[in-house]
Amino acid sequence: MEGMETPVTVVILAAGLGTRMKSKMAKVLHRAGGKTLIEHAVETALEIAPAERIFVVVGHQAERVRAAARTPGIGFIEQAEQLGTGHALLVGRAALAKLDGYLAIIYGDGPLLRASTLRRLIETVDGGNAAGALLSAEMADPTGYGRVVRGAGDSVKTIVEQKAASPKQLEIREANMGIYCYRAELFWRHVDEMRPDNPAHEYYLTDMVEILGRSEQRVAAVKIDDARECLGINNRIELAEADRLLRERKLRELMLEGVTIERPETVTIDGGVEIGIDTVIEPFARIVGATRIGENCRIGASSVIEDSTIGDEVEIGPLTVMTGARLERGVKAGPFSRLRPGSHLDENSHVGNFVELKKTRLGAGAKANHLAYLGDAEIGAGSNIGAGTITCNYDGTDKHPTRIGAGAFVGSNSTLVAPVEIGDGAYVAAGSVITTPVPADALGLGRAHQVVKEDWARKRRARLAAKPAGGK
Numbered sequence: 479m480e481g482m483e484t485p486v487t488v489v490i491l492a493a494g495l496g497t498r499m500k501s502k503m504a505k506v507l508h509r510a511g512g513k514t515l516i517e518h519a520v521e522t523a524l525e526i527a528p529a530e531r532i533f534v535v536v537g538h539q540a541e542r543v544r545a546a547a548r549t550p551g552i553g554f555i556e557q558a559e560q561l562g563t564g565h566a567l568l569v570g571r572a573a574l575a576k577l578d579g580y581l582a583i584i585y586g587d588g589p590l591l592r593a594s595t596l597r598r599l600i601e602t603v604d605g606g607n608a609a610g611a612l613l614s615a616e617m618a619d620p621t622g623y624g625r626v627v628r629g630a631g632d633s634v635k636t637i638v639e640q641k642a643a644s645p646k647q648l649e650i651r652e653a654n655m656g657i658y659c660y661r662a663e664l665f666w667r668h669v670d671e672m673r674p675d676n677p678a679h680e681y682y683l684t685d686m687v688e689i690l691g692r693s694e695q696r697v698a699a700v701k702i703d704d705a706r707e708c709l710g711i712n713n714r715i716e717l718a719e720a721d722r723l724l725r726e727r728k729l730r731e732l733m734l735e736g737v738t739i740e741r742p743e744t745v746t747i748d749g750g751v752e753i754g755i756d757t758v759i760e761p762f763a764r765i766v767g768a769t770r771i772g773e774n775c776r777i778g779a780s781s782v783i784e785d786s787t788i789g790d791e792v793e794i795g796p797l798t799v800m801t802g803a804r805l806e807r808g809v810k811a812g813p814f815s816r817l818r819p820g821s822h823l824d825e826n827s828h829v830g831n832f833v834e835l836k837k838t839r840l841g842a843g844a845k846a847n848h849l850a851y852l853g854d855a856e857i858g859a860g861s862n863i864g865a866g867t868i869t870c871n872y873d874g875t876d877k878h879p880t881r882i883g884a885g886a887f888v889g890s891n892s893t894l895v896a897p898v899e900i901g902d903g904a905y906v907a908a909g910s911v912i913t914t915p916v917p918a919d920a921l922g923l924g925r926a927h928q929v930v931k932e933d934w935a936r937k938r939r940a941r942l943a944a945k946p947a948g949g950k
Contacts, residue, residue, distance in 0.1 A: 485531060485579035486600055487662065488523040491566050492516050492547075492586025493537025493557040498712045504539040506586040507546055508717055511724030512748025512766055514546045515711060518589035518724075524549065525593035526582065526600065533573065534586065535566045543586075562680030563656075564672045571669070574662075580604065581662040583683065587711045589720050591657065595707060599700050600659045608633070609695035610660035610686070615705035616651050623653035624684055626699055634697045637684040641677075652699070655708035658683060664695060724749060754790065778812055786817075795831075803835075806842075824859070841884060853877075854896065858884030864908065866891035883918060 496505025506516040513521075516534070523532045529551030536543045537557045544554055555570035567574065567583070574581070580600055584591060595613070602611040612634065614626045622640055625647050629635030637654045638647050671689045672681045687697045702708065711717050728749050729742045736755030739745055745759055748766040754773030759765070763777050767785035771777065775788060778796035786803045788794070795812025802819030805811060808826040815829045820837030823829065827840040830847035838852045841859035846852060848865035854877050855869050867888050869880040878896035882888065886900050889908030900906060901918030909925050916922035 484604060485577070486527045486582055487531045487533070487574065487577045487579060488527045488582045488584065489555075489567065489570065489574065490516070490519045490523060490532070490534045490547075490584055490586050491563060492519070492543055493535050493540075493560050493566060494587075495538040496587070496712065499714065499717075504543055505711060506543060507539065508711070510589050510711070510717055510721040511728070512750065513589075515589050516543055516547050516586045519584060519586045519591075520547050520549055520552065522591055522593045522596060523582075523584065526596055531577065533570060535570060561674070562678070563683040564669075564681030564685065567665075567683070568669065568672075568681060571666070575666045577662060579662055580659055581665050582657075582659045584657050585710055588657075588708060589711070590707050590709055590723055592707060595702060596657070596659075599657065602698050602700050603659050603661060606698065607696060608698040609664045609690045610658060611698040611700055612637075612659075612687070613655040613657045613702055613708060614652050614699040615655055615702050615708070617653045617705050618651070620651055620653035624656075625650040626652040626654050628652075628699075629691070631696070633691075634687050634699050635691060636688045639684070652701070653705065654684065655702070655705065656683075656710070657708060658686075660686070664690065668693065760796070772807070781812070789825075852880075855880040855882065857882045858886060858902065860884055861886040861888070863888045864890035864892060868893055870895045 492506045494505060499505050499508065507514050529549050533553040533555055534547050535555045535557050537560055540556060553573060555573060557566050557569050580603060582596060582600060584596065599611050599613055602608065617623065624637040624639045625643055627635045627638055627647065668689050672685050674681055690697055706723060709716060709720060711720055725746060728747050729739055729745065732753055733739055737753045738758045740759065741761035744761045746764040751765050751769045753771045756773055757771055757775040759777045760779040762780040764782045769783050769786050771788045772790035772792065774790055775792045777794045778798060780797045781794050782799045784801045786800050788805045789807040791808050792805050793810045798812030798815045800817035803817040803821040805823045806825045809823045810828045811817065811823065814831040816834040818836040821835040822839040824840060824842040826843050828845045828847060829835060832848065833846050833850045836853040838855040840846065840857050841861065843859055844857050844861045846863035850863055850866065851868045852863065853869050854871040857863065861882055861884065870893060871877050871880065880894050880896045880898055882900040883902035883904065885903045888906045889910065891909045892906050893911045895911065895913045898912055899915045901916060901920065903919045904916045905921045906912055906916060907921060907923040910922060911924045912922050
């Protein structure tokens, strides 16, 4: 950790199923702020320690949790039987006890913990004579939390759980947040003194406070201003609250960095999203995943942008949906456009209302402004795609490409049956079905010859009028 010579090991407790979540999925695999809970914990740990000194304790759905905590170098400890927080450390002793320095213990279901707060906890141990430290908070209603009982010199004498607390102890408003840092050598020297002498017959980390006190070792408490930072997720209500708080943090961060967000309470932005200065986000936009947006853009109301890269000075109209798309500088898309994975719009190209792209590249300055489906296509610079145009890219078995050259003009309601190629500067007449290549600068015309039958409509009306009522 920067500014500290003593190495830090971080253990993330993530073995539980979380029965109160009412889910078949392990609790730490649920998502808040656009990431799984375990991803949040790992990211916090990586700001404190290198991956080789981070260990995740897994149990329920261990392989899925391992996959989610996918940073190379992270170690895993298998806790097949969950017998308490202390037991999680005991089963990892072989890997952990040989590591010197400080031992920090956090939870995989606490996505709101800031790295700065964890750093402050560690620095309390590093800068003083304490054997360890814990996070605490003053709470108006600490029901359900262990109470921090102070001793001489304001150190922590013991942690008393709710069920074991006396009436006097229940009046204490300082609650234990359950996040610890210990001097590793002292922790492992005394770890076997933890006993499962409680109704649940489990090993509790809270016991280490009193154990160290008996050995005349001091444990400090670091108060945080907002107990919600250490909120552990136990049910869907708490999950929703964590999601809200994470997104509020992100919105505040972006606005302080120069992004305008209109009606921020309506906007959803994932924690990993990057947005440049002077970009405007309109109400009800949803920007998620690995999305990067450049400077001086406008993202229209109710647009959905996922895993996409957007250059500078791009305008996204309202109700545009894109996933896995790339838009270069000056592009205009929408309203009501859909850009599916593999869509790539070069500089100053335009797609308009009810245009759908899939795995298609639109060249610089090219336009498809109305009512088109363009799939598996390459469209040259400066081309114009008329309203109602479709590329027939799927034959029922395989996908096929369409290539349209630079400066081409495709008339309205054209059907391009792939594989097919339209050359540079070529024209396709409106309403054509094109099944063979159109050379450069040629006109492709693929429709039946128009026949006009004079007076046909008047004669038909006369025949219908002459029929008896109810006749066939």
